Amino acid sequence: MNYRLGFLSKKKTLTLESALDACVQTDAERAKEFIYKKYYGYVLAVVARYIKSEYDAEELVNETFIKAFKNLPRFNRVGEGNVLEKSFRGWLARIAANLSIDLLRSQKNMVAMEDVGEQEVKPVLVNASDKLFAEDILKLLERLPEIQRIIFNLYEIEGYAHEEIGKMLNIPDSTSRTYLTRAKQRLRKLYIEEFAIGKQ
Missing domain, CATH: 1.10.1740.10 (RNA polymerase sigma factor, region 2, helix turn helix motif)
Structure with a gap:
């Protein structure tokens, strides 16, 4: 037993x-x-x-x-x-x-960072009505410049703060914020071109 x-x-x-x-x-x-x-x-x-x-x-x-x-x-x-x-x-x-x-x-695959200032990029406001579905965003992420894709992933998906991203990538946290804003702008543009027009 x-x-x-x-x-x-x-x-x-x-x-x-x-x-x-x-x-x-x-x-x-x-x-x-x-x-x-x-x-x-x-x-x-x-x-x-x-x-x-x-x-x-x-x-x-x-x-x-x-x-x-x-x-x-x-x-x-x-x-x-x-x-x-x-x-x-x-x-x-x-x-x-x-x-x-x-x-x-x-591997030194990181794209060289150009000097960017927060004032160069207007903030992007995204709300629920934009219907940016997660699976659509993940497909579109592949088409972002590497540095924008990496920062978007780290901030929006993994949950890192800009200060943490700055230390990881050896850039100022203001640069991280700027690239994130650029990534969101580009994603919105790609989304409209790729999905929104076909779904109207």
Whole structure:
């Protein structure tokens, strides 16, 4: 009877909470595999917003998980269920975004920044009636200049502050704000050209 109970406990379905516990407490391979499989597609989608090479993207996904597993004891667990899920996904996304930026910087693929001032660009007001659907925006992001795409991703999708982006990219935070505004202007223009006209 005891053997049977032990067998069942080993086969127990993992949840994010139990997998995180197992990783931190015993470095359990089964728990790591569960997390890797569950979030692989999500992390790849984050990396693909920055990195075009399929090979490099795959490598960065693996690096993200290696770094995440190594730093799991430092992950600030908040709540459970959906709250924990959202928090963990955000944490993984930040690791993936940072590693992607590091790779771009090391490959010197970052576009040289021209001097820009906030006064050069008028702010863009976007409201719900603009109907900028997320999937449409993600398609259009590919057509932005690299620096605008990177800053849009970091600010609007990953949730970094302009001060953090400035430090990551070694630019003033005012430059980050300017490029974000330019990205939004260009996205609006592309959206109108690509989608709005056809949907009228």
